[in-house]
Amino acid sequence: MNGPQTQAIAQYSLEESSSLASRYFEILDVEGQFRRHKANFLLPHRKDYYFFCLVRQGSSRHWVDYVPYTLQANRFYFTGPQQIQVKEKTEPLSGIMLSFTEEYLQLQENQALRQLPILENPEQGHELRLEPDQVQFLEDVLRKMLQEFAARHDWRNRMLHSYLNVLLIYLSRLYTGSFSGGIAGPDLALLKRFRAAIDQHFHRLHHVADYAELLHLTPNHLTDRIKQQSGKTAIQHIHERLMLEAKRQLFHTDRSVSEIAWQLGFEDASYFHRFFKRLEGKTPSFFRTSTREMYP
Incomplete structure (x- = not known):
């Protein structure tokens, strides 16, 4: 890699990134090669949305802010709108990807979610190591969300909100347990x-x-x-x-x-x-x- 580029740091929206033309929310089950914005390879960029990924298999190399990491199986990766990212090496990926915007969190039923540690991310983290039972729990919730997102039943948004609430609370528990500086408590x-x-x-x-x-x-x-x-x-x-x-x-x-x-x-x-x-x-x-x- 030949070092950072001179142009301004690009920012991408979920709407232009999404294969489903979604403005607020997307969840995908990925098997094999998957790339968004191929043109941004090796270029610093920001997303204007939250991006979560439960990795089953993968070895791509990325940078979040100025910290490098290589994807590993049975880990959970997450980034927020302010973090600068660089794709250095991409390999076939198997996993479930979840994305949603600040605008989605501003919906009345979702506003309380914004205060959860996994979204506030006070430690600027981006990776959670998972035990087998944790992988199973996350896989189960994310698969339920995939089914609901694809089926488009009545009260679909309420169901997705309920599953997302469970997912983010569970991830926040893992977050506060993984980062020594993680802050929890009712009076914050x-x-x-x-x-x-x-x-x-x-x-x-x-x-x-x-x-x-x-x-x-x-x-x-x-x-x-x-x-x-x-x-x-x-x-x-x-x-x-x-x-x-x-x-x-x-x-x-x-x-x-x-x-x-x-x-x-x-x-x-x-x-x-x-x-x-x-x-x-x-x-x-x-x-x-x-x-x-x-x-x-």
Whole structure:
């Protein structure tokens, strides 16, 4: 692989990706070679939808953000709309693929699903290792969804919602068990609102006081509550989100460090340089060079 490309990172919608011309939801049982957007091979891209896959057989190699992985049997893979992906090597795949959009989650009956850990993905994960009984459970639920999706019976959408609810709750249990930083518990409303605010405003708001004002709290109260609920300080959450986007841009684009700093709301590129080095232990330029060396 010859390194990231210079053009802007592409984004694909479910409607243009779907073999069924679906705008909101799709589920497919895949046997053999399956490719979407053949033109995006080796090119960084984002999907505007959630993508889940239970793999029975496969060995394709992909990158999610700047982390490589090779598909393995009896594992569950998942990505969200914000994650940057690169297809490096494609091989025949056997498995079940499920895709749905933010718009689908905004339907009244689906809104509560958005708060589940597997969708919020606080640890930016993309792979779950499964035990045989877990594979069987997921296969059973996904096959029921396949049958319902294809049959188009009365109350089809309600049935799909019910199955999806079970699937995502089960996956969220696996998620919180697999990632040591996974957060669970009933009193997480503030943490979720805080994270949603960061996702929306991190390009221009970098201080706890900014988010405290948005959430109608004092900075000290926000810091105490976030530390209690997540084990991390409020400023750590803000900095982690900035670093994630900085690394995405450094790894997947050829934008200059100064341009990336400006896009992330740093008026002074030298301050961004110091900020990145303090958190990562290396300069932005060295991070870009050293991580790209992982490309074959």
